[in-house]
Amino acid sequence: MKAITFETVAEGYIKAHAAGWRNSKHAAQWGATLRTYVYPNFGSVAVVDVATEHVLAALQPIWSTKPETAARVRGRIESILDYAKAMKWRQGENPATWRGHLVKLLPSRAKVAPVVHHAALPWTEIATFMAALRGQTGLSACALEFTILTAARSGETFGATWGEIDLEAKTWTVPASRMKAAREHRVPLSAPALALLEKLAKLRPDTEPGRYIFPGAAARKPLSNMAMTMVLRRMKRGDVTPHGFRSTFRDWAAEKTSFPNEVAEAALAHVVGDKVEAAYRRGDLFEKRRAMMEEWGRATVGAMT
Template identity: 60%
Template sequence: MAKAAGKLTGRLQAVAVKALVAAGQPGAHADGGNLYLRVAGRNAGKWTLRYAIGGKSREMGLGPYDADGKAGLTLAQAREAAEEPRAILRAGLDPMAERDRKATEAKAEAERLAAHAQAKARVFRDVAAEYIAAHSPGWRNAKHRAQWTATLTTYAYPTIGGQPVDEIATDDVLRCLQPIWTAKPETAKRVRGRIEAVIDYATARGWRETVNPARWRGHLANLLPARSKVRRVQHHAALPWQEIGAFMVDLRKRPGTAARALEFCILTATRTGETLGARWSEIDMGAAVWTIPAERMKAGREHRVPLPGAALAVLAEMAPLCPEEGDGFVFPGAVETRGLSSMAMLMLLRRMGRGDLTTHGFRSAFRDWTEEATSTPHAVAEAALAHTIGDKVEAAYRRGDLFAKRARLMADWADFCANAPAEVHALLVAHPEAAG
């Protein structure tokens, strides 16, 4: 139980107090009701309140003495200041602990207000730049960073770029997304995800407290139609696998680096960027293996590609262009330090009268061939395309890359690509199940 020693008040007088402090008479001079004037020396006095709580005696400072009440407390002001802690004591609480608690709360509130003021100065564009700078070292390449900046610059900044990040609401996000949600669903999906990531970053930094208005599940999913219902996904235009033989006959008649690059790309079933970025240091002609480093792979993992004889023949044809130091691009571009342009193969397809096709579509043709014309296990076909395993359990148990099986598959694919149209027809007649 808390109690104050003594109940008499008014023992001290203002004139006497002033004289005591001026004289510097050391000691504690009681006014009554626990209020004391402590004098430490000439003109050095302070007011304290003594009390006991939980069996322990404590002394709480109220402030310095000042006869004018400007730089400290007069006698009358000290008596008034003692009333609040006395009331706290009567409530069974410790006045010093309560004072510390209030000081802590006041500090926290001041910090919150300062953070809020700081957040007001942090607009979405600046926070997005910080997010990109913080995360881009972990991204696969500079292209990904450029895409982030480009999509936000085009679709987010005009609407919310200059808006304080802690004020962005659902309607603001919708104003960014609705104009492109049906016209450019894939782009809209990326923009929404990037806005959400930037706002989450701001929340983690303490610049925002409310929920993320760009979140999809349970929020925007109720306000916008699902992307799958907005527009049918457009797949890369692919050549039917039955027509590969005729196409390859025409392709092999075409001279030039672009033709050889496309042929190599088809024979290895790799992505356009993987083929165009191929360097001689990645090729082991003796072992017939092309090892693509992790940083150039979509999944971020090294990928070994078994090279069939036809692919090795393409490399042999390109070998005279290999620089003296033995490295460099397998398919060099017009500028020696760069590989072939990503448009080179598309322009070739147009010159061949096949502008309806895309380079990436030949991977689809390969996948259709494995599914419809061969008994290739699903895992082997997916590994040949360097696809990421979606099932985490399956991924945990599959430690190898099925290289030997993939080598046989790619040899069969090369043989199939070498078949003339008549030979393909004969093959399908001989194996009617392949035709479906």
């Protein structure tokens, strides 16, 4: 008989307990965190064979950078393995147990020294932040808003031209020459992103294909790469960076939605392997990303908080 995998057991656990959870979103959050942090490491491993090294492979990459998420993931792994033992699919000690086991292998959350990354806003604060941002004036504030709405890198926004925008298709196509991975990247434009572009088009008549969407003071030059940072300084938000909003988006996708990990990674234009590449070429991943970006757009106005 084929061994039952950890992922199969996890899905069974969620199904068995979902009716007792406070709402359907809780079940979705379970699935999202498992798909993001656990299944890539040992989802396909037989549940009877899951060991400490598998658990550590999932936890160590996020233990210092995302301690709250890591603690939640550990607890979920522990519960699923306890469930498997109760169902007689495995025996012995639970390798995800904290007391007396992982406490000896991982630093306590109180002692974790976070790795310094681009300062990011907690995803639960995105609607409040965006309301404040939309109260700012000037093209730089619009550029930051567009960057957040599209989960783009700052350089992709600064270099964006009107020729890359297809308002009818609701798509922004960034050429490979301006992408970190040197591969063309299509970005689904959500309703808020489209509204912002339409507002800019009305305010500025120079929307010829070669013109920058966010032009600088100098002729035929984009905004300075410090423009968004200066907006944050005016807002007295030295605790966040423009690039950090990509992390905000990624955390939101994992914690608040049920979209698969590969969809969020593709939205960030991360190269994550053949599976994503194949899905992208089929075209269905783009439509999934469109649905994701619409949800993200709604999140920025508070509908998802």
